[in-house]
Amino acid sequence: MGALTDLIYKGANAVAGLTETAVNTAVEKHGSDTPLAFPDTAYFLPTIYAATGVKVKSLGDLEACVGVLKSLITNKDELGDALNAGLATAVGAEILQAIGYVGGAAPDDGGIGFVPDPIIRSLGVPLVTGDIPGVAVVLGSAADPKTVAYVVKDYQTKGLLTFLVGDVIDQCASEGVKMGLDYRVVPLGHSITAVTHVVTVAIRAALIFGAVQPGDLAGLLAYTKERVPAFVNAFGALDEVTVAAGAGAIALGFPVIVDSDLGDIQVPGALVSVTDHAETARTSLELRGIKVKAKNIDICMGFASAFEGEIIKKADTQAEFYSGNNHTVELVVRRELGEIEDGKITLIGPDIDGEPLVELPLATYVEVAGTKMQPDFEPVIERKIHHWFNYVEGVMHTGQRNLFRLRISRDAYAAGFRLRDLGKVIYHEIMDEFDAVADKCQITLITEPDRVRELLENEAMPRYRARDERLDAMTDESVDTFYTCTLCQSFAPSHCCVVTPERLGLCGAVSWLDAKATKELTPTGPNQPILKTGVIDERLGAYESVNTSVFEATHGAVSNVTLYSILEDPMTSCGCFECVCGIIPEAKGFFIVNREYAGGTPSGMSFGELASMTGGGVQTPGFMGHGRHFISSKKFAFAEGGALRIVWMPKELKDDVRARLDKTTKELHGIDSFTDKICDETIATELDDVLAYLESVGHPALALPEIM
Numbered sequence: 001m002g003a004l005t006d007l008i009y010k011g012a013n014a015v016a017g018l019t020e021t022a023v024n025t026a027v028e029k030h031g032s033d034t035p036l037a038f039p040d041t042a043y044f045l046p047t048i049y050a051a052t053g054v055k056v057k058s059l060g061d062l063e064a065c066v067g068v069l070k071s072l073i074t075n076k077d078e079l080g081d082a083l084n085a086g087l088a089t090a091v092g093a094e095i096l097q098a099i100g101y102v103g104g105a106a107p108d109d110g111g112i113g114f115v116p117d118p119i120i121r122s123l124g125v126p127l128v129t130g131d132i133p134g135v136a137v138v139l140g141s142a143a144d145p146k147t148v149a150y151v152v153k154d155y156q157t158k159g160l161l162t163f164l165v166g167d168v169i170d171q172c173a174s175e176g177v178k179m180g181l182d183y184r185v186v187p188l189g190h191s192i193t194a195v196t197h198v199v200t201v202a203i204r205a206a207l208i209f210g211a212v213q214p215g216d217l218a219g220l221l222a223y224t225k226e227r228v229p230a231f232v233n234a235f236g237a238l239d240e241v242t243v244a245a246g247a248g249a250i251a252l253g254f255p256v257i258v259d260s261d262l263g264d265i266q267v268p269g270a271l272v273s274v275t276d277h278a279e280t281a282r283t284s285l286e287l288r289g290i291k292v293k294a295k296n297i298d299i300c301m302g303f304a305s306a307f308e309g310e311i312i313k314k315a316d317t318q319a320e321f322y323s324g325n326n327h328t329v330e331l332v333v334r335r336e337l338g339e340i341e342d343g344k345i346t347l348i349g350p351d352i353d354g355e356p357l358v359e360l361p362l363a364t365y366v367e368v369a370g371t372k373m374q375p376d377f378e379p380v381i382e383r384k385i386h387h388w389f390n391y392v393e394g395v396m397h398t399g400q401r402n403l404f405r406l407r408i409s410r411d412a413y414a415a416g417f418r419l420r421d422l423g424k425v426i427y428h429e430i431m432d433e434f435d436a437v438a439d440k441c442q443i444t445l446i447t448e449p450d451r452v453r454e455l456l457e458n459e460a461m462p463r464y465r466a467r468d469e470r471l472d473a474m475t476d477e478s479v480d481t482f483y484t485c486t487l488c489q490s491f492a493p494s495h496c497c498v499v500t501p502e503r504l505g506l507c508g509a510v511s512w513l514d515a516k517a518t519k520e521l522t523p524t525g526p527n528q529p530i531l532k533t534g535v536i537d538e539r540l541g542a543y544e545s546v547n548t549s550v551f552e553a554t555h556g557a558v559s560n561v562t563l564y565s566i567l568e569d570p571m572t573s574c575g576c577f578e579c580v581c582g583i584i585p586e587a588k589g590f591f592i593v594n595r596e597y598a599g600g601t602p603s604g605m606s607f608g609e610l611a612s613m614t615g616g617g618v619q620t621p622g623f624m625g626h627g628r629h630f631i632s633s634k635k636f637a638f639a640e641g642g643a644l645r646i647v648w649m650p651k652e653l654k655d656d657v658r659a660r661l662d663k664t665t666k667e668l669h670g671i672d673s674f675t676d677k678i679c680d681e682t683i684a685t686e687l688d689d690v691l692a693y694l695e696s697v698g699h700p701a702l703a704l705p706e707i708m
């Protein structure tokens with residue numbers, strides 16, 4: 001037998017043996033009826049479910065799975081067969097990990113363990129936009145901790161999402177790699193079987209976004225190979241089990257790069273030795289076809305999307321600009337070409353020197369000129385400042401416009417970071433992302449209190465107000481063009497959002513103005529105009545041109561879509577929606593659940609379970625994914641009676657949308673404080689109690705006709 005297949009079978013058989021013993025022991029100890037589940041997923045044991053369609057719910061269900069697993073290990077000396085043994089290893093690892101969750105508590109294996117569904121959904125947008133260009137799995141035990149830390153930090157700077165398995169976790173920690181989901185370096189666990197937690201992420205992506213049917217193993221493998229940009233780096237000596245797990249990765253389409261010399265047992269494109277760690281990242285990205293945009297800004301701190309979630313504590317802060325204490329402004333304005341000087345960065349007022357905490361007002365005043373620059377792009381660019389500042393290692397930013405908090409860390413200050421560097425960041429990013437509309441850009445940072453106040457009062461506030469008025473006045477009726485968004489097709493091939501002024505993309509990240517700007521920036525890109533023609537039904541928001549565009553954009557998968565109905569030809573959902581809504585027939589209304597909410601709902605289902613009812617680019621009448629902002633839109637479920645039908649939402653979501661929702665329902669129906677009539681989890685989650693509450697407050701939905 002070939003050396004490689006031999007190793008794979010040794011490992012696979014070892015895992016099969018361990019799995020069988022563990023299942024038997026667990027059944028004996030806890031009984032076969034004992035429930036078995038990973039936390040917060042609607043996909044059972046995802047590998048088994050996706051590959052076979054079997055819904056494992058109790059320990060007893062595992063016995064049959066062990067049989068299937070063993071049948072996959074044929075011990076035939078063909079690579080294809082050996083890869084199946086790799087899949088068997090993945091199944092075995094999944095079972096072993098799942099047994100660890102019996103009783104409900106997560107096993108302590110030095111990592112986060114199972115990744116819940118909502119996290120996977122939240123990764124949808126950054127993955128499709130290329131903000132996260134790929135997924136690295138780094139496992140094993142490096143001979144020299146510095147090598148693995150070097151590689152992982154490199155991925156971090158490139159924005160990749162890295163999962164760690166094994167000793168590399170401690171090795172990276174000891175070398176000062178910043179870890180956690182916010183830093184895009186996620187420790188899964190020390191046991192090699194913890195690799196299952198990233199395997200199930202890839203597999204659930206196929207179920208969530210790809211509408212791959214459970215049991216369609218070929219479809220599953222095609223999806224992961226074509227659409228999940230992942231690869232594996234194995235550090236240190238390889239044992240059989242690691243090799244067998246690697247075979248599983250290869251079966252899913254993920255190349256495995258090892259740092260030992262495998263000699264002639266390498267498989268071109270799939271199993272490759274790279275002994276020079278300076279080459280590990282480059283070769284890995286190349287093998288998986290991952291392209292990373294270089295971000296070389298001349299500042300002394302790291303600049304990468306992986307730093308976006310970094311939190312800087314007050315004690316670590318050198319300087320703070322906070323609207324609660326000082327005036328603050330962020331403003332982007334369009335200028336004529338002759339009015340500004342390209343690349344000019346000016347600081348007016350003191351810099352951040354001095355004893356911490358330095359507290360100052362701050363105006364970030366950005367002037368952009370270009371033949372294609374439109375005033376409508378001002379807010380689109382302005383909103384990006386928040387992200388760009390956060391990408392800087394040692395800088396934290398929350399908020400926007402005149403209300404924000406910006407912190408610069410002592411570390412960044414000590415390294416030489418000063419206010420002008422913020423200007424450099426903005427200039428670089430505008431010229432990079434908005435080069436199609438920005439021919440020139442000039443940035444002024446102001447910390448002089450009077451100058452900031454003047455700018456705020458005389459220019460910024462009037463402009464913010466004018467913009468808001470324009471946005472408020474912008475209705476679906478007031479424009480002649482809508483836009484498609486097909487960005488998510490890289491994961492959900494038949495999904496298409498239709499973005500209108502009153503209905504933003506379901507991810508919450510693409511407004512009509514964003515789509516319009518993207519069309520200008522990338523004319524053949526994901527946002528294409530739909531000329532609003534051929535009204536079929538205004539109440540439903542049905543248009544011939546929308547249907548035609550969606551039909552084309554989904555390559556014939558979806559032919560009829562309405563803009564304002566949840567029941568009749570609703571828009572498709574991809575999987576990364578901020579909220580999902582469903583029907584409570586007894587209340588004649590809708591309930592809405594946001595992704596962050598982990599508790600129970602009146603439907604008896606969690607967000608994850610509800611979310612699994614829709615998605616994958618499929619239309620599911622009665623369930624719909626949508627953005628937070630859509631809730632207060634006058635077009636929300638307009639065909640079914642609109643926002644008046646909303647009877648239940650989590651408290652946090654209620655509070656978030658309250659002001660705008662109250663305004664909408666007041667204007668449309670003359671109702672005051674409508675949001676108070678909506679039930680939430682602090683009031684009730686059981687259906688009977690919810691109904692009682694709705695009765696007690698006289699919720700208007702109760703007086704409406706049956707919903708279905």
Ligand code: SF4
Pocket residue numbers: 125128485486487488489495496497499504505506507508509510574576
């Ligand atoms: Fe994806 Fe729709 Fe958001 Fe576009 S608008 S990124 S298709 S969810």
Ligand code: CU1
Pocket residue numbers: 124125488492507574575576577
């Ligand atoms: Cu999406």
Ligand code: NI
Pocket residue numbers: 124488506507573574575576577
């Ligand atoms: Ni989405």
